[in-house]
Amino acid sequence: MQLSSTLAWLVDEASTVPGAEHFMTRLGERLVADGLPLAGGALTQAAPHPIIARRTWLWRADTGEVIEALGFGSLGAVGLEPASVGRDWLTGLGTGIVQENVVGPTGDGASDAPVLGWAASRPLTKAESELLLEVARFAAAPLGVLAAQSTLAALLETYLGRRSARQVLAGQLRRETGETIRAVLLYADLRGFTELSEATAPTSVVAALDAWFDRIAGAVHAFDGEVLKFIGDGVLAIFPVGERPASAACDAALRAVAAARAGMAYLDRERAGQGLPPLPFGMALHLGDMLWGNIGTADRLDFTAIGQAVNLVSRLEGLCKPLGRDVLISGAFAAETTRDMISMGEHRLRGIADPCPVFALPA
Structure with a gap:
């Protein structure tokens, strides 16, 4: 037939x-x-x-x-x-x-x-x-x-994120130099997570982590950002500059931060109603170049972000608690946005050679 x-x-x-x-x-x-x-x-x-x-x-x-x-x-x-x-x-x-x-x-x-x-x-x-x-x-x-x-x-x-998934599907299965990405980097981290883990049942800790990640990742994705890594209770995300002005990536990141803060405020009110403690956090924003690629052994690889920009944004987040702020912004980021910022002076960051001008958002 x-x-x-x-x-x-x-x-x-x-x-x-x-x-x-x-x-x-x-x-x-x-x-x-x-x-x-x-x-x-x-x-x-x-x-x-x-x-x-x-x-x-x-x-x-x-x-x-x-x-x-x-x-x-x-x-x-x-x-x-x-x-x-x-x-x-x-x-x-x-x-x-x-x-x-x-x-x-x-x-x-x-x-x-x-x-x-x-x-x-x-x-x-x-x-x-x-x-x-x-x-x-x-x-x-x-x-x-x-x-x-x-x-x-x-x-x-689901497990690697869009950027890494594309590379794996394209056959990037060897240790290679990777790609350099100019982007706004966002690093967010829960404070006091070790103490929370010690004093709370594991199932409650996982529920708190999921709620935290939902609000941070949801805000990032809503404004065209991409979560690269979950690192313990921390999140590394980027808003690639690409063909648009760097200021547009900065504005998108600021909108995502505002959404994340609002989401966490609502979550803390819900937790208070259940007799649970709040989930304090810190976030940092920086604009720079990072290297994204495969590292690991010949037969067990992981995508990771490397470079001074990654180091700086993670160290900058560490200043949130000492400076009494939940969001801090680097001088490189502040130079590309017209939004009002509050200068917090220059600070030395561990492992970073030059002092970093640090800014905060208005109350």
Whole structure:
């Protein structure tokens, strides 16, 4: 039996497309070219991700546009219907004709199997309906490849962060010099964490750490920053300068700091209501160049940040408690922003040759 051009494409080429969005676009276009009266399509897949439970790609035949809808919650959540978003959207196209097929061999009813759904502009013939069923069967292999690639990327980003994940996916698996990044560096650290650990049950300590990291990392990511490392109870994050002015990166970092401080203030009020102590912290901001690359043994590597800028921002944070401030800013950073700063004088930082002009934010 000779395969149709669409089924042959699914066998020979579909696994090489850049992702599910392009898969839906090209598959929908091919089916329309085959004469199927499609108004739109939807592909829903489970997503191995700590926050996202499912992803649905919605394709419109009239515009060729694909939009993505995310479903949040655990994969095993009771009552979770992975295809419901796609089904509702297809029904909303107004044609009244919807066909859904589980991707894979006929009879595969696994709850986490991908689902392909289609909305048609007229009733489908038996041959057209059977072709869509065959498409779902033949789509299992290429979608399996694309899902594996997506899963790997999601796992690497979860544990390594976006920047390191990209390097690993690109094959950076040897000890190398790395890349020099000009960026605003943010270093944040909890104060009195050792004492908290000694006086508090381990489960409560982990809960406090998670709450702290949620507020710091959430604020960083909200303003286009990137968390590079969790270091004990500390966080190292960057706001890369790139093509934009350094002042723009500084402003983004200041907005992230404001959001993090507000988040921690709210958390401390919640903890007080539960009879728990506050979580004091210190944060420092600096603008400079850092080296980001692989270090370690030949067969066990880790991405890390190296350079005077990294040393300076971590030492600067150490001045927060002696100076009675929760945020301190280096002279290099202050020179690039128009925001009002309070001079705290010059200070010698351990391991840094030259005195560092130090600034603080207005109350």
